[in-house]
Amino acid sequence: MITTAGGDVDYESTGDGYAVRRRPDPRIAAMIHTALGTARTVLNVGAGAGSYEPGDRYVAAVEPSASMRAQRPAGAVPAIDATAEALPFDDDAFDAVLATVTVHQWADTAKGLAELRRVARGPVIVLTFDGDALDLLWLAEYVPELMAAERRRYPAIDMIAAAIGPDTQVLPVPVPADCTDGFTEAYYARPEMFLDPRVRAAQSAWGFVDEAAITSGIEKLRADLASGAWDDTYGALRTQPDFVGSLRLIVGRP
Numbered sequence: 001m002i003t004t005a006g007g008d009v010d011y012e013s014t015g016d017g018y019a020v021r022r023r024p025d026p027r028i029a030a031m032i033h034t035a036l037g038t039a040r041t042v043l044n045v046g047a048g049a050g051s052y053e054p055g056d057r058y059v060a061a062v063e064p065s066a067s068m069r070a071q072r073p074a075g076a077v078p079a080i081d082a083t084a085e086a087l088p089f090d091d092d093a094f095d096a097v098l099a100t101v102t103v104h105q106w107a108d109t110a111k112g113l114a115e116l117r118r119v120a121r122g123p124v125i126v127l128t129f130d131g132d133a134l135d136l137l138w139l140a141e142y143v144p145e146l147m148a149a150e151r152r153r154y155p156a157i158d159m160i161a162a163a164i165g166p167d168t169q170v171l172p173v174p175v176p177a178d179c180t181d182g183f184t185e186a187y188y189a190r191p192e193m194f195l196d197p198r199v200r201a202a203q204s205a206w207g208f209v210d211e212a213a214i215t216s217g218i219e220k221l222r223a224d225l226a227s228g229a230w231d232d233t234y235g236a237l238r239t240q241p242d243f244v245g246s247l248r249l250i251v252g253r254p
Helices: 026-036 066-070 109-119 131-136 144-153 157-164 191-195 197-201 204-208 211-227 229-239
Strands: 041-045 058-062 096-100 124-129 167-172 247-253
Touching: 026 096, 026 124, 026 247, 041 109, 096 109, 109 124, 109 157, 124 131, 124 157, 131 144, 144 204, 144 211, 157 167, 157 247, 191 197, 191 211, 211 229
Parallel strands: 041 058, 041 096, 096 124
Antiparallel strands: 124 247, 167 247
């Protein structure tokens, strides 16, 4: 995986499909909306293509990747070319600050989190994954290297909570079976989706796994789906309405 000064993934070459396959899920968005409370001005840091930005209040956005900025939808505020570690705003400039599925890609997580807290008058809201819970997803049985790569990337939940606190909640986020945001757990009930390289291309972690390990794991999954072995073990997930895995919403208040 090529890295950049703005993080551990080169979205200039790998980010083209994110706006299509990483569409915000309305149920996850509702949890974020609740966490924002009465905030009228919101800064979205690591904003990407605009996922989970609220449409009912003033939003400013920061995104270092030109490819991701170009995928922002018509009507969205243009994103500023800047990084989390050096936000170009005054102290207490926003009612709330939002960072969704981005903290693991920052060059200096502690500095970035301190910046979120610095520019927020009210809550700092971080949507991320708990590295200690990644193995709850059955995919770990097929490509354990993927989970190992992810675990190395994700900052500890306790560290994030302490940085954006002192009054902090850590909320498990149920992932619906028809989740529209295409991270790995979004397909817990749709295993066939992992056979599609376009789906995997919208999940940055695969870029940190050796191609031979990916091929081996995906071919085993393909064979188990064809034989019925996957359904014998995990088939109940196909009708399970949601999955509580590693996704966490961390809400820190001053």
